[in-house]
Amino acid sequence: MTDKLTHLDHQGHAHMVDVSDKSITKRTATAQAILKMKASTLIKVIEGGLPKGDVLATARIAGIQAAKKTSDLIPLCHPLMLSKVSVDINVINECELEVLCTCSLAGKTGVEMEALTGASIAALTLYDMCKAVDKGIVINNVSLLEKKGGKSGDWSRGNA
Template sequence: MSQLSHISAKGEAVMVDVSDKSETTRMAKAQALIKINQQTVASLVAGEHHKGDVFACARIAGIQAAKKTSDLIPLCHPLMLSKVTIDLSLDEAAGEIKVLSTVKLKGQTGVEMEALTAASVAALTIYDMCKAVQKDIVISELKLLEKHGGKSGEFIANEGDKC
């Protein structure tokens, strides 16, 4: 088994030293899937949600979450992100909202955790704003879709692993 990068030889948690790593352009995409009922779909489509624009709030929350990842996840480095996008798509017939986050920077460490955090918080924001209409909303399929840059190279999820 390979040595875990966030555990010292003494078994203590440590933040990885990235100071000797080269700066490269790094990008990651993550997704989450939200299952909603037709009453919730109708309220979103009609734009009659009493809390306001659900998708606009989710986008802002996702962007903020990416920027705050190092405050939320122990041992993550604070990063100077150059791009964060949150794309939301509603499949009315299926009753599903797909959240897709993209995070990018030029730096010494990857942005996978920022992309995953952004997707999850955007999804949680949609849940929070819609819970008055529906309590049994399901958030699932939170996963890394792809990452580029850095020493470990590229990762692209198998087509069957994508929502």
């Protein structure tokens, strides 16, 4: 792996990296976001007791949609033909939810940004749908958990 910032040219100007000479490989990335909320809010999320409807389904759809739109949101990201996006939302304890977003494709560049964007937007959607009953929700630990494939190989937060 290199310490060189690939999004800067030799003059220090930002540019989109040329990936035309890279090989097509299977690439996968998983990112997370953690939401901390009142226990009463989490109960309403799980039981479907919030006025905006099915919070979990809406957040999953928002995360998938966001992953697909990453290149529209982050200027130097390549538009990618994702082959799979999944968003899972798990209860960690009585006050926390974990959002996991996994993206994969066969392509020339990685899907880390798509996974991070999907997890972030799913978490923001959860906040939006719950804010009427709990404005104090905190989104923490938006982070890449692992990536597989590509020139730099596999990486895992557990091995970092």
